[in-house]
Amino acid sequence: MDTQRSKRGGRKSRLAQRAAKPVIDPCPPGQIGGAYKPLTEGELSQIFDTTLALLAKLGLGEVPDRLRKDLLAVGAEEASNGRVLFPPALVEAAIDQAAKTFVLHGRDPARSVEVGGNKVYFGTGGAAVQALDIDTQAYRPSTLQDLHDFTRLQDTLANVSWFTRCCIATDVEDIYDLDINTAYALIKNTTKPTATAFTLAEHVAPIVEMFDIAAGGPGEFAKRPFVKAHISPIISPMRYGEDAVDVVYECIKHNVPMSCITAAQAGATAPAPLAGFLAQSLAETLASLVMVHAIQPGFPMIFSNWPFVIDLRTGAFAGGSGETAVLNAASAQLSNWLGLPSGVASSMTDAKAIDAQYGAEKGLTSMAAALAGGNLIYESSGMTSSLLGASFEGFVLDDEMHSNTYRALRGIEVSEDSLGFDAICEAVLGEGHFLGGQQTLEAMERDYFYPDLADRNDPKAWTDAGSVDAWTRAREKAKTILAEHHPAYLTPEQDAEIRARFNILSA
Template sequence: MPKTHTRNGGRAARRAARAAPLAAHLRPIRPGMSGGTYTPLTPTDQDNIHHTALEALEQIGLADAPATGVAYLTGAGAVLGDDGRIRFPRALVEDTLARANRSVTLMGRDPRHDLDLSGARVHYGTAGAAVHLVDADGRQYRECGVRDLHDAARIADTLDNIHFLQRPMVCRDITDTLEMDLNSIYACAAGTTKHIGTSFSQPQSVRHGLEMLHMIAGGENAWRARPFISNSNCFVVPPMKFATEACEVMEACIEGGMPVLLLSAGMAGATAPSTVAGAIVQAVAECLAGLVYVNAICPGHPAVFGTWPFGLDLRTGAMTGGSGEQALLTAGCAQMHRYYDLPGGAAAGIADAKLPDMQAGWEQMCSNVMAGLAGLNMVYEAAGMHASLLGFCHESLILGNDLIGQAMRCVRGIEVTQDTLALDQIRAVCLEGPGHYLGTQHTLGRMEQDHVYPVLGDRTSPKEWDELGKPDLIAKATARKVQILEHRAAARFDSALDAQLRGRFNIHLPA
């Protein structure tokens, strides 16, 4: 009997072609693609938000700056009132905006992971301070520890669409705050060579953290030349108050050459106005005050304008990180970053859902897509976060890689050229060819450059799905997690450096 050619053979060939890695410049998506096509605020809206923020700074100001902060700010031209609040003259803010650093690159230990924050370039990554790890298989929550944080870093290091790792959970198994801060740095840096964000619980922790980073970098000069960790700093306690101790941490980090994320995280309806516009105004005002603070300490120091207002369910008081309002808050903030032409970051991709289920899918995709389309430079908390930031899930981080891939394809948009308009293809297929585009040179030549294919997402037919044993998405993510964690992290330090770090610091992660 003659051999019959079936569609399965063609499908196998296409799958083999997709398995071959593409050169970086041919990939359909990559870190730092430019967004900015989504603009929920009109130019007049942006002007009004800006001027209202300036009025708030000039008339209301911020309370509770540390003594050092008062000295820096009044030395720059801010005014300390009899009520203890520091007010910011409009000219001071405008002068700061004129000279702020707009050429910020957040560096990785591996230069190929450097993040250019200019314009509307978009990068997705993790963040947060979850206190629980989500066991997707057992459908339960448990307290997370340093090994879980290290595993998250190891997983993120292997995922193409996770561009940076800000510490997503707290090491609840380490009670001493200094040791927790230092072990958080170690666990992240030993897991990934991508850029890392971390926090310090108290000012005195900073010098010890910098000592560790100098050792990892190969000396203080090497660290200052390429600082691969930034400080996520909640320098304000909304509404309109400085967080005294966090400001002291920020001052120490700036002195140590560490980039800072100026993070204002008001809750709309509780610690920020309940309206989307009002919450954005307050976040912008607080971050403008932070920008003046940073530049008063060190003009031109690299800082990320971190407007992070969150939504609130006014019926219950619960956070609504997965809501449409949250997506609008983040997109509006991204637009204000572009208004100022400042490197900016905000939160998206948060799920209020407790597990990686359908609710988590719609919540994570909605805000991630809108943040990317709005041109947000740093999309924090984009993958893995559940229960309104209380839980972090390794499987969800892995699935988030697929989700963000689709979001990045939306960011890339539609290219309209003579080639993509495809008139020659239409003519050839309709007048000279088989009447379809399957297998044509143009289709095969562009299938990898134009299309993003999910790693774990299932696009099989029901028949194929049944023949494959009805694979479950969470089970596939768990299997991928196990596969990644079977291997030692590529970012782990060499034995000599690791011995030095363990000799100097109390490292809780097993060697």
Template sequence: MSRSRSGRAARHAERQGGAGSGASEAIWPGIEGGRYRPIPAHGIEAIHQTALRILAEVGLASATPRCIETVTTAGGSVSEAGRLMFPPELIERTLESAGRGFKLFGQRPEYDLDPSGTRIHLGTSGAAVHIVDSKTGQIRDSTLADLHDMARLAQALPNIHMFQRTVVARDIEDTHAMELNTAYACAAGTAKPIGTSFSSVATMQTAVEMFHMIAGGEQAWRERPFCCVSTCFVVPPLTFAEEALGIIECAAETGTPLKLVSAGQAGATSPAPLAGAVAQQTAEVLAGLAYVNLLNPGHPALFGALPFVSDLRTGAMSGGSAEQGVLMAACAQMAQYYGIPCAVSAGMTDSKMPDFQAGYEKGITELLSALAGANLIYEAAGMYGSLLAASKESFVLDNDMIGSVMRAARGFEINEDALAFDVIREVCLNGPGHFLGSGQTLGRMQSDYFYPELADRATPQAWADAGAPSTLEAARTRTEEILAGDASPVFGAETTAAIFLRFPEISARWG
């Protein structure tokens, strides 16, 4: 058994390219998906060609002077209507130089992620403005303390692989102070890869200076940047967000990884047919990739085509729909076509509470994304109300669900040991007629099976005899236990003191 476990550990390390350690022997960060392919083979090329036509014949509005100069110098043009046009050869050329093979770093190497191929990782994101109290049913504004709590939960829960900002600190009115404290709360709460966003270049530059202090200097940061900045650089359909172009430029200058996000809403800001929505979002992300690679060839940037779904009866976002899962799987396919690590969104239930609707909507969207081999699945823990609200105890519940999703995506191996002919023969001809005491059964308990922490698998009678315990109540208890632990910053007291001395906007909130 010892040799078997050692061999499995070695195989796991090989599969994940040396990144991270898993939550159990049955699952680990970087399990390969790719079995679900909603776009047929001929459709991939058709969407790609449509995206190229969009960029060459429609182009993007509201480009900044620097963006226009950069793109036109490389072969682009500006139409009579003032739209920036990207010819196919420019896109193809910049795709050749696009960043591939990069990792998302944690503050500690054991949390590094390898988002290559069809390796899957699940984590958080969103900008919820409310907190759901599942016990009372009340909704309140989210705070900086809530954000820090959620980062700490992500640190403690093994199946949450990265932490991007989940809620808006609505108790801080000044935007600069809010975004800087948001970055600090994420980095202080978890040593896993983090992410956030910025609305101004000045704030991002200040935050990167803080990241230098945490990393051990600018060079250390450039070698292992542990924060990926998410930028919605496009306002669909096909209009640049001018301030966000500055964020791309700042990232290129500071070595900061990017999640290039285009988040149209199918039927509203992108076409209602799913293929058209994917084509438009693909075109928009390709424009962002072209720009950042003209600024800094090979820059680490995630393919963040995120077409969301509208309920066409009401116009409301429907983040928990089956179509949402299909769209994210399709965008993963497009990213794989280009060989660029992708970021998708799943787990964005429309339910307001941890209930049956939340369970099936989270499960189906995350499973489809994982089976498609989406590299980084954001919004996978804690989110409710189509990203308008978040729940702390849901982090614990979703940690179990993510483990199950990863186990399903892993599939199983076919080899002599797994086919178990010798074991079957021994049990049937010479043994007790069952496999419960088999050495193989004992050896495979951990390697082949995932055991959720909170799921109740007792019989109905045993459950009733135990007082009919609630899984949600168990999640509340576990959440309280985690948050009652050490809340000191993961980067230590010395760095904390230096940050407080340098940044009064932070020390005023944390000092």
């Protein structure tokens, strides 16, 4: 009887332990990538040499006058056709003096992220114009309320390390009001590092004033900037975009860190052969870096080389393809090889529903980018329909997927203790199994991730429980979060000051 009671008591204790939050998180963000290397050392050099040749002999076109003057001052050369050429020495100087690591600040310092090296963090990007309605499961135009809801939903998700607005508030027509209200949604609903876009350069200064209010007063944001800018200053193929360049100048003036994003499309705005694509795309992203170097050497910039792929039969975007997976992995490898903080894109599924295509494409592309050591992996949460859509359920499902990816990146710790020679002998000569053994109990939380949404029951148990699929479970979890999580990250006084200064359109 004593033995029976002991066994029942031990089982009850183990069940309680399983239900409790893990003492040690087996798969936190910031795991080390870099094991997947789609390019050899020789291939990296070949691509880089071609890139240097493109910059030196072809250069960039449509260079705004102010930038042209600054580029020529640091060693660029003007061609007879008006293009600006970048000698290899200038490009190498920009790489050498670039910020190699820096902190993406959260308003909550505990949520800050250091970028650089081979640390991997998943986050968001995107400018979806549709939301997958959580009630009807149908697509509709995305709204400002959606942006607020997406922001507070992701605020609870551990694997979204920073949040960029994932959708456009299509119900806000004025572009200034759009930029203002997008920024407001970020600072109202999360204290993670965030990112936004500025449609025009003149929007930067007033929005920084808003950030100052949230930071505690004039000039406070610049001391510890908790929002970075997403800017695409290069228009493929190989020319600058004047409005975006103007935004770069303003962001540097106000100490807003930047992700300078190249988003060429293979076979359309860049070569269809993957090697040629990488050479041109790298050249364009380096042109952004040289631009920043000419304005303020070493200013914090995420080297965001995002290879995009289209279906060459139809011209449709192919964000979930194997080509997208290998190109973004190669981009991360190239950026890390140069020692630059890398930004790539993944999880850009072309699926419209939360289905098998969704899971396969997201798993393939996000794992490849992570294994290659992409520092910041954009678009990785919630995006659907070739970046045209964003899904609340998708955010929740992707968060669980990222835990599994981080667990894979963590790898296997090999030591005398983990090899467990004595534990193997004890089990073989004793109970004949490892269930309930001390080593098993210790490894249970330390080494294993237990999903909340993925179902591991047998078919009968799953059927008896209502045959609920992952989409339904994710929807219910998202609804619960949205019903319960209403953060107050602005004080009433800060909110009132912002509303008095700006046209805030949401409650």
